[in-house]
Amino acid sequence: MTHEPFSVDWLGVEDPWVGISVDLVTLQSIVCQVLHIPTTQSGPPVAIGLDQQANYARIYSFRLPSRTVIARLVAPVKPLFKTESxxxxxxxxxxxxxxxxxKVxxxxxxxxxxxxxxxxLMEHMPGVELGGAWDDLQLPQKRRLALDLIGVYDQLFRLKIAAMEAVVFCIFTPIEEPLLTVPSPSQMLPTFTTDDYVxxxxxxxxxxxxxxYDFPTCEKCVELFQSIHNLYLNSTVFGPAADASNFRFSHGDLHDGNILIDLQSGAITGIIDWEAAAFHSSWVEVCGVGWFEEDRQQFIIGSDEPRNFDDDTAPEDTFRTELHRRNPDLFSCFLGAVELCAVLHAAVDDPRPLGETDIFLNRYYRLGYWKADRRGAFPWDMEAWQHRHMDLDELNMKRIDSLKRAQANTCAA
Incomplete structure (x- = not known):
């Protein structure tokens, strides 16, 4: 934890590429050398999605005589380790x-x-991003997508090790400030238990x-997670006992922007951006089908109020039914680990003002998700923590006002 009072984690910038000079002519030459074609037979680099990307990755496509290839350029965020991983x-x-x-x-x-x-430099995968195509899909296409998605989870679930050998750390995109700093490799030691990973x-x-400012809230998330995790001491899927035998490989960032689909059939045609992939507890990955809205229906996610399954539609029914038929353990993770995933999601959120960790903790307590009649007393004095958080808010606002006055004085001078 930092010792400077109420210091921000990282003063990010709107464009992390400031000061970086990219030579696209050289990149095109490398493409031709690697794929053994004359430079004259390569189309120019075509930027993909740069108008929407204020993050650390830039994507370019090159049209060649027999194929299209993709070049992914990465700003120096967690250098070396990220690309190798x-x-x-x-x-x-x-x-x-x-x-x-x-294929790379x-x-x-x-x-x-x-x-x-x-x-x-990698092969171009066909299809379009799921996030941009979802509203245009009809029910038959959504059913096909649900089945393919189960296949993705099922295949990754089969990749198993005895214990977690390494964790690829979450990278927070530097779009607004303040955001999380990127730890050095020495701060990302291998973890061998779920508790250490969280x-x-x-x-x-x-x-x-x-x-x-943010550490006390994250600390409470960890404490809450540990309290829930210990309720499953004898579980071979969710609890500490599963750490020795139930770590599975996961994508680590499987959202609708990293899944490519065929618009006509709904089939998954590509899965991209694997930099956060690692072996995790088996329940971590599958509770992430946000495009079906199932995790949001089951539990609080960020500042969203939970709903229920009364408005389920066919794709969601297909997903649950087929997941249970094909892989009962995965189904148990999906249905039973929602609370653990929600707390983990809150624990790794961005710092304030972007993050909503404190909002999550307050709603979790207020809506009664900790069943005291079955679980015993809440893990900490919530009222005392709320007062502490209000004190932190007040002190942080004073710090921000002081910084603004100092900046105004500097500009005036």
Whole structure:
């Protein structure tokens, strides 16, 4: 934890590429060298989605005589480690499953290269992003998507190790400020228990890089998680006893922007962005089908109020029924680990003002999700914590006002 009073975690910038000079001509030359074609037969680099990307990745496509290839450029956020990990994860999944994962032709994990930043050259995957296509899909296509999604979870679930060997740390996109700092590799030590993993991601490294303002809230999330986790002491799926035998491989960031689909059939045609992939507890990944709204219906997610299953539609029914038929353990994770996933989600949220961790904790308590008649007393004095948080809010506002006055004085001078 930082010792400077109420210091922010990281003063981010609107564009992390400021000061970085990317040589696209050299990149095009490398594409041609790797794929053994003359430079004259390569189309120019075409930017993909740069108008929507204020983050650390830039994507370009190159049209060649017989194919289109993708170049992914990465700003120097967690240098070397991030690119090496992503390439290893993609190769691992491609070699152990039939999932549609891009083939990597070449990469450079050192920023000091002629292109000017780390890069990956990989095959182009067909299809469109699920997030942009969902509203245009009809029920038959959504059913096909649900079945394919179950196949993705099922295939990754089969990749098992005896205990977690390493964690690829969450990367927080530097879009607004303040955000989380990126811990050094020395702060991302391998974890071998769920408890250690939750602490690592909640505190943003070990030692923590959370600010004095955000650390107390994240600490309470960890305490709540531990209290819930210990309710399942004898569970071979959710509890501490599962740590020795039930870590499975997961994508780590499987949202609707990282899944490509065919618009005509709804079939999944590609799964991209594997930099957060790792072996996790088996329940971590499957509770993430946000495009079906199921996790939001079951539990509080951020500041959203929970709902119920009364308004279920066919794709959701298909997902649950087929998941139970194909992999009962995965179904147990999906249906039974929602509370654990929700607390984990809150623990790793961005710092205030973007993050909603404190809102989650207040709603969790107010709506009675901790069943005191069955579980005993709440893990801490909630009223005392709320007063403490209000004190932190007041002190932080004074700090912000002081910084604004200092900035105004500097401008006036």
């Amino acid at each position: 992503e390439v290893a994860a993609m190769d691992f999944v491609r070699s152990h499953t039939p999932l549609p994962v891009p 032709f070449a990469y450079c994990s050192e920023a000091s290269n002629p292109v000017g930043t780390e890069w990956l 602490k690592l991601v909640a505190f943003n490294g070990n030692p923590s890089t959370r600010s004095d």
